[in-house]
Amino acid sequence: MSKVTVVGAGNVGATCANVLAFNEVADEVVMLDVKEGVSEGKAMDMMQTAQLLGFDTTVVGCTNDYEKTANSDVVVITSGIPRKPGMTREELIGVNAGIVKSVAQNILKYSPNAILVVISNPMDTMTYLSLKSLGIPKNRIIGMGGALDSSRFKYFLSQALGCNANEVEGMVIGGHGDTTMIPLARLATYKGQPVSTLLSAEKLDEVVASTMVGGATLTKLLGTSAWYAPGAAGAYVVESIIHNQKKMIPCSVYLEGEYGESDICIGVPVILGKNGIEKIVELELNADEKAKFAASAAAVHKTNAALKEVGAL
Numbered sequence: 001m002s003k004v005t006v007v008g009a010g011n012v013g014a015t016c017a018n019v020l021a022f023n024e025v026a027d028e029v030v031m032l033d034v035k036e037g038v039s040e041g042k043a044m045d046m047m048q049t050a051q052l053l054g055f056d057t058t059v060v061g062c063t064n065d066y067e068k069t070a071n072s073d074v075v076v077i078t079s080g081i082p083r084k085p086g087m088t089r090e091e092l093i094g095v096n097a098g099i100v101k102s103v104a105q106n107i108l109k110y111s112p113n114a115i116l117v118v119i120s121n122p123m124d125t126m127t128y129l130s131l132k133s134l135g136i137p138k139n140r141i142i143g144m145g146g147a148l149d150s151s152r153f154k155y156f157l158s159q160a161l162g163c164n165a166n167e168v169e170g171m172v173i174g175g176h177g178d179t180t181m182i183p184l185a186r187l188a189t190y191k192g193q194p195v196s197t198l199l200s201a202e203k204l205d206e207v208v209a210s211t212m213v214g215g216a217t218l219t220k221l222l223g224t225s226a227w228y229a230p231g232a233a234g235a236y237v238v239e240s241i242i243h244n245q246k247k248m249i250p251c252s253v254y255l256e257g258e259y260g261e262s263d264i265c266i267g268v269p270v271i272l273g274k275n276g277i278e279k280i281v282e283l284e285l286n287a288d289e290k291a292k293f294a295a296s297a298a299a300v301h302k303t304n305a306a307l308k309e310v311g312a313l
């Protein structure tokens with residue numbers, strides 16, 4: 001019996017739970033939320049699509065009852081407030097740090113062996129906070145940002161190339177921030193062909209820029225942060241873990257010397273399987289990419305330092 005809990009039944013959490021159910025990633029999906037009745041209502045609504053969509057996953061909702069999350073294999077944390085237009089993800093730290101820390105501690109009481117997938121923003125810092133405050137092995141704490149940013153990168157590449165996004169390969173590493181993420185244009189391909197041979201340098205720069213502000217663009221349009229792609233990216237990460245798929249997915253993970261960085265959670269490609277992070281993959285970056293990665297890490301370290309200021313660490 002496989003069980004996944006999604007904490008937070010807002011737009012992102014509910015989308016994540018819905019994708020997990022629809023794709024039958026686990027036998028049971030529990031949604032937990034602090035708002036009375038919301039997760040129960042959304043779970044019942046999803047269960048009423050089971051016959052229409054033909055899935056067998058059971059979705060259960062509960063209001064703040066962590067006992068119902070007991071023995072989860074994977075727990076997705078989406079709790080906290082989303083950003084509003086004009087806000088950076090980093091500005092959410094004051095409110096979200098306390099929420100994420102207490103959620104993670106409650107989860108661990110009932111699922112001491114769970115693998116945690118962090119979606120709450122600022123995602124790299126919330127992943128770092130979870131790791132530092134829980135003291136569980138680093139292979140069990142994963143921030144999903146790179147999966148989302150890479151999917152956005154492939155979307156913008158496919159738009160520029162006029163091709164199917166499923167036929168594009170591309171990765172985004174670094175922090176999950178408007179100025180810290182690093183879409184690796186040099187390594188992106190369409191059916192094995194480097195995209196740099198198919199698009200002009202100007203067009204490729206545009207794709208990179210659109211990817212970096214992908215979340216901000218949607219926040220401006222929607223009045224709150226996006227949910228379909230973030231929720232689906234969380235489910236994609238969970239699936240590779242639960243089904244031991246060993247996919248290589250860029251995720252925010254704790255580094256101890258890899259990529260020249262330590263004491264930080266930041267996006268790099270990892271192999272995800274039943275043990276969570278099975279391997280950190282070290283790409284051969286060129287000088288420009290290395291410099292961008294170092295600058296991104298410096299910015300994430302700076303945000304992490306604010307955890308002490310807000311009393312979370």
Ligand code: PYR
Binds near residue numbers: 148227
């Ligand atoms: C994003 O849409 O990028 C979020 O971080 C939710």
